[in-house]
Amino acid sequence: MESKPSIPYVVGSKSSMAVAINCAAKAGEWIKSRLGLVKDLATKYSPQDLVTDVDKGAETMIRKLILTHFPDHDILGEEGVAPGAAASAQAVAEAKKCEYLWIIDPVDGTTNFVHGFPFFCVSIALAYKGEVIIGVIYDPVRDEMFVAEKGKGAYMHGNPTRVSEEKLLAESVIAVGFNPDREVAAPINLKGITALSEQTRSLRAGGSAALHLAYVAAGRLSGYYEVNLNAWDTAAGALLVMESGGIVTDTAGDPYHIGVRNVIASNGKIQEQLLNAVTAAGATGL
Structure with a gap:
């Protein structure tokens, strides 16, 4: 009998996607209900790096839901890692060894959430042996659910997402970020x-890396640039962009992986122009 080709992450992939969507929807609904009701506000790495009781509660909720279905899977969440670039890099390096790894940011855009600025989201990704295979980003304010599965495309509410068509940087709207590491x-x-x-x-500087990437995937932005990001900021969004026909690299132009901290994402047509502009400015962060 002819053997079938092995595709290691197919087993349970549908239920994995369903769990990711369910987690994002439930956490997002709860986060939205807490808008304007933050009780516990603290800082992490810097006075600009905020964390709330809502971040912590949402991450706990997501963790419990994931482990209910996949008790043997590992989880890398923003609120479970010590502040700072070094701690984040170390956590990601260790997490790469995991077979199945969920990468979650319960509230990407916490500062926006705290101030009532309606641009924040839940970001959930699943990686198999270090490669992201599922990405879900949910914006509870707009009730927009962006989903992607490796090799199967990206969608928002069932409609395929595609990157924009701009071919020139001069015709493009690009997202950027003001990183909380001010030094x-x-x-x-x-x-x-x-x-x-x-x-x-x-x-545009919306204040949420994950939503910036989702907007690149949906063709609302032509590209996105920022240095000193974390895996939980980018994992789901990077897959969305790539499955929508775009490109995601580090600022040297090397392919994205979950350890990349300096990110350039685009529709692909302006990727080289973005890389050249950032390099010429001495702004690669490398």
Whole structure:
């Protein structure tokens, strides 16, 4: 009998996606209900790096739901890692050894959430041996659920998402970020922002890396640049972009993996132009 080709992550992949969507929806619904009701506000790495009781509660909720279905899977969540780039890099390096790893950011855009600015989301990804195979981003304010499965495309409420068609940086709207690490990352980002402000149609700084990536996937933005991000900021969104026909690399142009901290994502057509602009500005962060 002819043997069938082995596709290791197919087993349970449908239920994995269902669990990811369910977790994002339930956590997002609860997060939205807590908007304006934050009781416990603290800082992590810097005064700009906020964490709330809602972040912690949402992560606990997601963890419990995942482990109910997949008790043998590992979880890498933002609130379970010590603050700072070094701790994050170490956590990701250790997590890469896991067979099945869920990567979660319960509230990406916490500062926005705290201030009532309606641009935040739940980000959930599943990696198999270090490679992201499922990505889900849920915006509870707009009730938009972005989902992607490796090799099977990306969708928002059942409709395929596709990256934009701009071919020139001068015609593109690019998302950027103001990193909470004000000593090292922020000055580098500002160099890139200054350079891009002179070469693009316009810039946007929404304050949520995951939603920026989802918007690139959906064609609402042509690209996104930021240094000093974490796996939980980018894992789900990077898969969304790639499954929508875009490209995600580090700032040197090397392919994305969950250890990448300096990110450039685009529709693919302007990727080289973005890389060149950031490199020329000395803003790669490498």
